[in-house]
Amino acid sequence: MLRFQTPRLSLAIRAFALSATLLLAGVAAAEDAKPAAPPAADAKAESARTTAPATKETRTLWQLKGGGEIFGNLIKETPEAVFVDIGPEVIRIPVAGVERRLTPEEFTAEAQKNGSMTGGGSGVFDPETGSVIFRRRDSSNLKSQTEILNAAKRSVVLVSNSRGRGSGWVLDLEGRIVTNHHVIGNEKYQTVTIFVQKGNQWERKRIDDCKVEAFSKIYDIAIVRLNMDKVREEGIELHPISIAAPNSLEAGENVFAIGNPGMGGQILEHSISEGIVSSLARNFEDIIYVQTTAAVNPGNSGGPLLNAAGEVVGLITLKATFQEGIAFALPGTLIMHFLETSKAFEYSETNRNQGYRYLPPS
Numbered sequence: 001m002l003r004f005q006t007p008r009l010s011l012a013i014r015a016f017a018l019s020a021t022l023l024l025a026g027v028a029a030a031e032d033a034k035p036a037a038p039p040a041a042d043a044k045a046e047s048a049r050t051t052a053p054a055t056k057e058t059r060t061l062w063q064l065k066g067g068g069e070i071f072g073n074l075i076k077e078t079p080e081a082v083f084v085d086i087g088p089e090v091i092r093i094p095v096a097g098v099e100r101r102l103t104p105e106e107f108t109a110e111a112q113k114n115g116s117m118t119g120g121g122s123g124v125f126d127p128e129t130g131s132v133i134f135r136r137r138d139s140s141n142l143k144s145q146t147e148i149l150n151a152a153k154r155s156v157v158l159v160s161n162s163r164g165r166g167s168g169w170v171l172d173l174e175g176r177i178v179t180n181h182h183v184i185g186n187e188k189y190q191t192v193t194i195f196v197q198k199g200n201q202w203e204r205k206r207i208d209d210c211k212v213e214a215f216s217k218i219y220d221i222a223i224v225r226l227n228m229d230k231v232r233e234e235g236i237e238l239h240p241i242s243i244a245a246p247n248s249l250e251a252g253e254n255v256f257a258i259g260n261p262g263m264g265g266q267i268l269e270h271s272i273s274e275g276i277v278s279s280l281a282r283n284f285e286d287i288i289y290v291q292t293t294a295a296v297n298p299g300n301s302g303g304p305l306l307n308a309a310g311e312v313v314g315l316i317t318l319k320a321t322f323q324e325g326i327a328f329a330l331p332g333t334l335i336m337h338f339l340e341t342s343k344a345f346e347y348s349e350t351n352r353n354q355g356y357r358y359l360p361p362s
């Protein structure tokens with residue numbers, strides 16, 4: 001029988017349950033295909049179709065001129081623009097800016113045929129919309145493995161408090177850090193240490209009073225917002241890590257775990273371990289995890305699991321006790337679900353999305 005532990009330097013609580021369905025495009029097994037255009041001769045029917053809102057969700061991958069990609073539901077289409085629901089809001093895309101559109105079936109077929117180049121780009125978190133926007137990889141500008149891992153080191157941070165310490169990674173330029181809930185514990189404020197490269201050396205920059213912004217005990221994930229006044233005062237440049245596109249990870253693929261494990265009283269910062277994906281669907285108490293052979297240890301919790309392109313495919317969360325080569329990461333799809341709905345997980349007693357039990361009047 002396997003026993004599990006959270007790879008952290010102090011005792012942590014692990015809670016599991018699946019609370020919602022995935023909200024991102026590309027993870028649904030069956031979606032309605034885009035509606036077929038009516039005969040061109042019927043101009044009035046065409047006009048009515050393009051100006052009326054869609055009656056059913058039409059999940060589509062929109063490829064834009066200039067290299068952008070957006071997943072969303074088509075809700076309205078006119079001769080000048082299309083209106084796409086990306087979750088938190090509806091965005092308007094000029095027809096002139098659309099290179100082409102693909103249904104989930106077309107996207108899957110092309111991804112398999114072309115090695116996942118379509119839709120295989122990096123996801124960048126947009127704090128204004130609360131969505132992850134994807135951009136295609138530029139195959140003409142591929143980096144070496146060493147360059148990719150060195151770039152990732154700029155984003156991996158040390159998260160610590162009075163209970164212990166763990167790892168995390170920079171989500172966006174607004175100063176959001178992703179880590180595990182069991183790393184932050186019940187502490188409202190965290191200390192985040194950012195590593196700034198100076199030549200061949202790494203200089204530590206300690207940022208105190210970083211507030212916990214949102215968390216989920218079920219997913220064991222949290223967002224910590226940096227004290228940006230201190231970041232600017234120190235002249236620190238943030239380097240976010242991109243998130244891999246949904247369903248782009250495959251069993252057997254090489255992955256890398258980066259974090260700050262401890263050995264005795266020493267922190268082995270920016271430790272990198274390589275492994276493969278053993279499974280994409282390990283179910284523990286109704287939470288799906290990515291299993292990997294990449295070595296993780298106490299202090300790795302909250303660090304990113306990266307693919308060969310340096311994109312986040314998981315959040316290091318668990319490892320098997322007394323066994324090596326068995327570790328688990330929250331998959332990118334669940335990370336993105338949490339990010340897309342983070343307002344519902346805000347760390348605030350006044351959060352209207354959280355239910356409270358009130359005592360009856362005496």
